[in-house]
Amino acid sequence: MERVVIVGASLAGLNAAEALRDDGFEGRITLIGEEPQPPYDRPPLSKQLLTGEWDTDRLPLRSADEFAQLQLDFLGGRVATGLDVGQRLVSLDDGQSVEFDGLIIASGARAIRLPFGQDLAGVHALRSQADALRIRDDLEAGGKLVVIGAGFIGAEVASSARARGLDVAMIEALPAPMIGPLGAELADWAADLHLEAGVSLHMSSKVTDLVGSGRVEAVELEDSSRIEADTIVVGVGVRPNVEWLEGSGLTIGDGVVCDQFCRAAPKIYAAGDVARWPNVLFTHFRYDQPQRTMRIEHWTNAVEQGMAAARNLLLESRGEALEAYAPVPYFWSDQHGLSIMASGVTSPRDEFQLVHGSLESNRFAAINGLRGHLTGVVAVGWPRMLRRYQALIRRQVSWKEALQSAREVES
Numbered sequence: 001m002e003r004v005v006i007v008g009a010s011l012a013g014l015n016a017a018e019a020l021r022d023d024g025f026e027g028r029i030t031l032i033g034e035e036p037q038p039p040y041d042r043p044p045l046s047k048q049l050l051t052g053e054w055d056t057d058r059l060p061l062r063s064a065d066e067f068a069q070l071q072l073d074f075l076g077g078r079v080a081t082g083l084d085v086g087q088r089l090v091s092l093d094d095g096q097s098v099e100f101d102g103l104i105i106a107s108g109a110r111a112i113r114l115p116f117g118q119d120l121a122g123v124h125a126l127r128s129q130a131d132a133l134r135i136r137d138d139l140e141a142g143g144k145l146v147v148i149g150a151g152f153i154g155a156e157v158a159s160s161a162r163a164r165g166l167d168v169a170m171i172e173a174l175p176a177p178m179i180g181p182l183g184a185e186l187a188d189w190a191a192d193l194h195l196e197a198g199v200s201l202h203m204s205s206k207v208t209d210l211v212g213s214g215r216v217e218a219v220e221l222e223d224s225s226r227i228e229a230d231t232i233v234v235g236v237g238v239r240p241n242v243e244w245l246e247g248s249g250l251t252i253g254d255g256v257v258c259d260q261f262c263r264a265a266p267k268i269y270a271a272g273d274v275a276r277w278p279n280v281l282f283t284h285f286r287y288d289q290p291q292r293t294m295r296i297e298h299w300t301n302a303v304e305q306g307m308a309a310a311r312n313l314l315l316e317s318r319g320e321a322l323e324a325y326a327p328v329p330y331f332w333s334d335q336h337g338l339s340i341m342a343s344g345v346t347s348p349r350d351e352f353q354l355v356h357g358s359l360e361s362n363r364f365a366a367i368n369g370l371r372g373h374l375t376g377v378v379a380v381g382w383p384r385m386l387r388r389y390q391a392l393i394r395r396q397v398s399w400k401e402a403l404q405s406a407r408e409v410e411s
Helices: 011-022 064-069 129-140 152-163 184-196 299-317 383-394 399-410
Strands: 003-007 028-033 072-076 080-084 089-092 097-099 102-105 109-111 123-125 144-148 167-171 200-202 207-213 215-221 226-228 231-234 238-240 263-265 268-270 330-335 338-344 351-358 363-370 373-380
Touching (some): 011 028, 011 299, 123 129, 129 152, 129 231, 144 152, 152 167, 152 184, 152 330, 215 231, 268 299, 338 383, 351 399, 363 383, 363 399, 373 383, 373 399, 383 399
Parallel strands (some): 003 028, 102 268, 123 231, 144 231, 167 200
Antiparallel strands (some): 080 089, 089 097, 109 238, 207 215, 263 268, 330 338, 338 373, 351 363
16 A cells, blocks of 8 residues: 545545554645634633633644654645545545545535525634634624524633623523434533523523624524524534545435544545544444444544544455554533533433532533443542543443442442
8 A cells, every 4th residue: 555545634534644654654645624724722712712711822732843744745725526536536626636545525515505504794603723823803892792502612612702791692402502413301401501691591492593784683583583683603513524535435314424433535535514424332232223323523532533444454455453442532622711522422322310519510421321231420520530430331241230439439
C-alpha cells in the first residue's frame, strides 16, 4: 500500500493520519479538507470562543511543526465530490482526482438548516470556526439571543451567551433540554439549571417562521406567539456528509455503513461523525436486531475511531486479523459552570437510578440500564464516579451488579 487518502481534515482524519505514521506507514498520506486551515478543535467553538476567553490561535489541534512532521499532502479548501471504488479515485471540486490504495472517510457532518429565514442577517448555525466568529460578532453587539434547539450545542451556546450577560431564550420541540442523551429525569434537572441561570425556556414548542426585514426580528411559534430576537442560533442537529458518495456502491444510511471494524469496503474505512457501525459491546442486548448500528458525534469517538480505522486499514493491507471497534461512548458538555459527563448509551425505555449525590447539589451520578444490563452513566461534578461506572459498562455487568456496586460505595 503506497498511498492513503483521508477525506476530512477533521479530528478523526488527523488522528487517522497520526495512527498511520505511528504504526509505521511510510507511504504518501493525502489529507483533503473543505476548510483551508489544518484541523482544529471544535468543542471550544460553542464555549471559550463565544465567550471571548479564547481566540482562534488556540484552536489548532497540532502546532505547525507537529503537523509538518506527519509529512502529509494537505489539500485544504478542497471538497471531495465523488468516489470511484473500482478505479480507486476520489474526485475533487476543481475537476482533479486523487488516486488511493487505502481510503479513510472522515468527511464529518453539517448543521441542519431551517427551511425558512436563512436569508435574514443574524441567523446562524454553528459548525465551523467561521460560524463561531460570526456568532461572536453578533453576541458582542448585544441584544436578544434566541437558540432554536436544546441539544448540547444549543445549550452550550445559551450558557456562553448568558456568561456575556445577554438576554437568552431557548426553544425546543421536545419537553426538556437534552432529553435524548440524558433521559427524562435528568433533562428536568437540566431545565432547572438553565432557568436558574436566567435562560427563558420554551419547551414543547415548534418554530414555524423567522420574521424580519433584512435582519431577523422575531421567531414565530406554532401557537402564534412571537419571541423577539436580534440574533438566532439554530442547533437542531446535523446530517453526515455523504452526498459525495452517491453512486460509489458503498452502503449509505444516515452515514457510511461499516462493519464492526469500521470497514465500508475492502481497504475503505470510515470514522467520526460520518461513520455508522455495529458496536459489538452493545449489540447483544442494546438492540432488537444484531444488524443495528450506531453513529456517534462526539469528540472522544472521533479520536478513537480515527485511530481504529487507520489501524485496521494497515492490518488489512498486511493480511492480518482486524480488531473490532467497540468503545464505551463518552461525551461531556460545559454549561453554566458545570461539566456534564456521560458514558454509554441511553434510550427512553431505560431503567434509571440516581446512585450518588443529589440533583439539588449539582453533584451526582446516575445510571441507566436496559434488559438487565448497565448501559449508561451520567455524572456532574464527579468524574471519579463516571470512570467507575464506565468501567462496569465495559465489563458488561448486569443492572443488579451495578446497583450492588453503588451500595458498596455508599457503605
